[in-house]
Amino acid sequence: MADAPSTMTVLSGWMGSVRTAYRCRAYPTPEQVVVLSRTFGCVRVVWNRTLAARRARYRAEGRSTSYAETDRALTEMKKQPDLAFLGEVSSVPLQQTLRHQHTAMTAFFQKRARYPRYKSRHGRQSASFTRSALRMRGGNLTLGKTPGVLRFVWSWPGVDVAGLDPTTVTVSRDPDGRWFVTFAVDVEAPVAPEATGQVVGVDLGLTDFAVLSTGERIPHPKHMERRERRLKRYQRMMARRQKGSANRAKAKRKVARAYSRVRDARRDFLHQQSTTLVRRFDAIAVEDLAVANMVRNRSLARSISRTGWAEFRTLLTYKAHRDGRTLAVVDRWYPSSKTCSACGHLLATLSLGTRHWRCPGCGTRHDRDVNAAQNIAVAAGLVETKNACGVDVRHEGSPSVRSAVNQEPQPARVGIPRV
Secondary structure: OOOOOOEEEEEEOOOOEEEEEEEEEEOOOHHHHHHHHHHHHHHHHHHHHHHHHHHHHHHHHOOOOOHHHHHHHHHHHHHOHHHHHHHHOOHHHHHHHHHHHHHHHHHHHOOOOOOOOOOOOOOOEEEEEEHHHEEEEOOEEEEOOOOOOEOEOOOOOOOOHHHOOOOEEEEEEOOOOOEEEEEEEEEEOOOOOOOOOOEEEEEEOOOOOEEEOOOOEEOOOOHHHHHHHHHHHHHHHHHHOOOOOHHHHHHHHHHHHHHHHHHHHHHHHHHHHHHHHHHHOOEEEEEOOOHHHHOOOOOOHHHHHOOOHHHHHHHHHHHHHHHOOEEEEEOOOOOOOOEOOOOOOEOOOOOOOOOEEEOOOOOOEEEHHHHHHHHHHHHOOOOOOOOOOOOOEEEEEOOOOOOOOOOOOOOOOOOOOOO
16 A cells, blocks of 8 residues: 555535545645644644633533634633734634534534544644635645645546645644645535446454355455554554653654554555445445444454444445445344344344354254345345344435335344244
8 A cells, every 4th residue: 555545535415516525645844844733733722722611611500602602712812921822823723623623512412423532732633724724726735824835745647636626625644743635625426326236235243344145255454463563563662762752752653653554554445345335236234333332342342443344334324425325224233143034033042153053944054144244135125035124224325225124924023032
C-alpha cells in the first residue's frame, strides 16, 4: 500500500448532488507548520473550555447550552488576557469547532453517539476552514492567516483539481507526524450501476472476516498479527526512554507510525470488500452487531477490536446509498446460527466451538457460518424459503426490498428456543 493513502467518502445526498470528501497527503512548509500547530492548539482550548462550561452548567442548573451561547462565550474568551493568543489565528476554525461540538451534543442527547470527550494534544489534531477562510484557485490552496500555498498531492486522475470548489477544507495531523487535507465538495450524483439481480446475506465472524450466503468466504487479513512483533519492539524502545526526552518522542512516533500502517491496511481492505459487495449484489443483508457490548468479553475483545466490523458497516451503508443498492439490517437477537436454513428447526443450544452441526429435523448438515448467512438473507426478505420469519429488519438505502414475513405454521420465536 502506498505511503500516502488517500480516501474518498460520500458524506450525504441522494438525488441531484452529493457531498463527497477527498482526503490526501499534505506537505506544509516549516512556517505553515508553526501557524497550523498554533491553530490546532487554539481549537483544542476552545473545545475543552466550552465542553467544561457545558458540563458545569448542566450539573448546576440542569440546562443545556445552545450554539449561540457558546459563540458569545468565544467572543468573551478572546477578551481575556490569558487567552489573547486566540486572536492570532483564523477565527473560522474556532467557530467550526463550536458547531462540531453542538452537533456532537445533539447526537448524544438523541442517543446516537456517546458523550463528547476532551481533546488531547497527543492525539489527532485538526482544524476546519470554510469558504470564508480559504481560497482555491487553479489547484492552489490558501488558508486564512496561513502563509503561502499549502502543498498537497492529488490522488484522483479522473477529477480535475483545478476546477475543485470545496465548501470545507480540513487540515489534520496524525500522531505519527503525517499531514492530511480533506476537501468537502458538492458534486453531481453518480449514475447508479446496472442491477445484477443478485442478493446476499453476510455473516461477520472471527474465524473468517465474512461468510456469504453463496458459500464464499472472505478470510481475515490479520494486519495486526503480521506487525505485532515489530510493534512490541517499538513499544519496548519507547518504555526505555526517559519521559520528556527527544529520543522518547522519536520512539513514540515510531509506535504511532506502526499503528497507522495497520489502520491504513485495514481501511484499504474494508474499502475493497465493501465495494465488491455493493457492485456484485443489488441487496445486502447484515446482522446488527453490538460491537461495543461484544468487546466487553475479555477473551474475544482483542480479536473483535481488530476486525473493523463497525467501520465495514459504515462503508457498506454509504456505498449502498450512493449506488442505489439496498442494505437490510437484521435484528441482533435473531438466532441465525441455531436455525436450520432448510426446514426452520431451532436448536436449544449451540456452543461457539461447534462449527458444523446436523439438523435433527431434516438431517441437513450445516456449516455454522454459511447457515447463518443464509438465514440472514431469509430474515431480511431477500430470498423466499421455508425458513422465512418475522424478525425485525430495517433497510438502509433504497427501500426496494420488503420486510420479512412469517410463513411458518409454528415459527421459532427469538429468545424461546425449541427443540
